[in-house]
Amino acid sequence: MADLFPPLVTAQIDGKPPKADEKVDYSNLPCPVPYDELHREAYMSLKSETFEGLRFDFSKGLNQRFSLSHSVMMGPTEVPSQSPDTTIKIPTAHYEFGANYFDPKLMLVGRVMTDGRLNARLKADLSDKLILKANAQLTGEPHMSHAVFNFDYMGKDYRAQLQLGNSALVGATYIQSVTPRLSLGGEVFWAGVPRKSGIGYAARYETDQMVASAQVASTGNVVMNYVQKISEKVSLATDFVYNYFSRDVVASVGYDYILRQSRVRGKIDSNGVTSALLEERLSMGLNFLLSAEGFFFSQVDHKKKDYKFGFGLTVG
């Protein structure tokens, strides 16, 4: 995923250099990032995909638009157990077959596992400004499948999204650029099955060197994060998550080093959990992954005590 790292969004989209004393043209603000990607830069370092066990991915491109992928994963999966102290780990092995189709206007990604579970994603440009995205996990068991459809409309300096999901889930988000660097947004959702509705607000401030964002929701979650780009190769991020109903607090600090042949991302948590992920490019098309997660203090919350190590190879 190293080559998919997007540069931090700068305020130069409207063509003007971002000098502090230059008059702001409020009629020509840049389009903000989508609401789902508010915390994008922070989650690059702080929510990296550590895994446990072996992972082998083989991707074969047949066409400019079409590719197939085969992936083998062997490792323990955690099963929630009766007592809160222990987690039961069951060793499992999967083979997953995937097919991708990338067109300028249509993107289809499908992954199917040996147990029949299908994970399907679709992204279609219905018009210049309207995008339909759909995501579904389908299984053979009844009542265990989910699907979510999103309609995204991109305006000149705002974005609006309507989300419809199975079991009567409806949501809407809206985000607007208020100045070239600040964007504010809100969301509303209503879930039919656990009859819950919620509302949330978010704000994001970015410059060439840093991104700060915050989000509050009526589910009780407050998330604040800050990412500073120290150089082309290094960025640091810090995060603070607080739930005012369950009184859970977690703060974490993470780093992301992008070097020529490798990328290292790591973080340490206030729960004492620390994790790191190394992706190294051994040669063209051959990537090696090493993932580790563990804990440092002995007073760590029991649920989170575990050492996990994983290694993997990605071809193509």
Add this chain to the structure above:
Amino acid sequence: MAAKASLKIKGKGGKGSKESSSSKYEVFKEWTNWSLKKAKVATHYGFIPLIIILGMKSDPNTHIFQLLSPV
């Protein structure tokens, strides 16, 4: 659904027109449930073949042999 069924039985007495509109709603709901179930099965089995067929038809037409060979 059980609550709605019992309401229908209670209302059978004098509310003729209301009953037909509520049963139309029931019919509509059943139809949408049936079609969603069929759509789910169709997507479950047909999504990956759809991607493969679309991919094989796009510009340099690939043959099924190229899909199966490891190179």
